[in-house]
Amino acid sequence: MKLLLVDDHALFRAGLKSVLPRLDGSLTLAEAGSCEEGLQRLREAPDADLVLLDLGLGDGKDRLHCLRRFRQADPTLPIVIVSAHESRDTIAAAVNAGASGYIPKSSDSALLIEALRLVLAGGIYLPPALIAGSAPSAQRPPTGLTPRQQEVLALLAEGLPNKAIARRLGMAEGTVRIHVTAIIKHLHASNRTEALAKAIRLGYVATLEED
Known part of the structure; x- marks a missing residue:
């Protein structure tokens, strides 16, 4: 290495x-x-x-x-x-x-x-600390994502690759890829890294951690 x-x-x-x-x-x-x-x-x-x-x-x-x-x-x-x-x-x-x-x-x-x-x-x-910190519920913006997409985004924020997310949520890796693609599209991002950055900036990651 x-x-x-x-x-x-x-x-x-x-x-x-x-x-x-x-x-x-x-x-x-x-x-x-x-x-x-x-x-x-x-x-x-x-x-x-x-x-x-x-x-x-x-x-x-x-x-x-x-x-x-x-x-x-x-x-x-x-x-x-x-x-x-x-x-x-x-x-x-x-x-x-x-x-x-x-x-x-x-x-x-x-x-x-x-x-x-x-x-x-x-x-x-x-x-x-970045993932755990959050604003009060009343101040949190809605994500506009489905509950399953929210779960996937929360695990993306933990840094997990698709295979690990699939194991954690008990779904096929191909299904995870579909959810990740939907999240990227919803956030108007070009890739998962940019999508995660936007989610952090918008407060979505903290929202998902406590939901």
């Missing part, structure tokens, strides 16, 4: 380097201290399996600048943000810009490893 770590704090990179081998015994880790250096590392090793990226590298006026550049360089590569910023809007914006996961830097090492395994399995990782 090949992983690229991009963060401008050498001490933080050193800490992660001691933890990440738990992910895979044969892990090959490349690191970079800037967005430009990270993109160069990616060009040198285009077969990377995952990128761990700090938020805010590159253009100081746009926290997502570097994420967008990585996503442009490789539209399918899983990119997980590791950041000290934990606001709902920031996380939703990162997912909307193409992040496959968002791990707060306050997380412990066990959670980090489990989150990365989830993303590598095809899921999307979001902080539990």
Whole structure:
């Protein structure tokens, strides 16, 4: 497994380097201290399996600048943000810009490893606090989704891939794909990642968690 770590704090990179081998015994880790250096590392090793990226590298006026550049360089590569910023809007914006996961830097090492395994399995990782937090019922917007679609969306928010959602809900994986397609269409999104980002921004994820 090949992983690229991009963060401008050498001490933080050193800490992660001691933890990440738990992910895979044969892990090959490349690191970079800037967005430009990270993109160069990616060009040198285009077969990377995952990128761990700090938020805010590159253009100081746009926290997502570097994420967008990585996503442009490789539209399918899983990119997980590791950041000290934990606001709902920031996380939703990162997912909307193409992040496959968002791990707060306050997380412990066990959670980090489990989150990365989830993303590598095809899921999307979001902080539990983001999913659990919600506004009072009277303030929640209606989702416009069917009850089954709401269940599927809630599990998408947990980061589960289609196969795991099918097992959890006791339905065929093909049926899950149909529901996911309907959710994407309903939210006027182009893919499940964008749909999830819109659901977070609209407050649907928190709504579903307590319904």
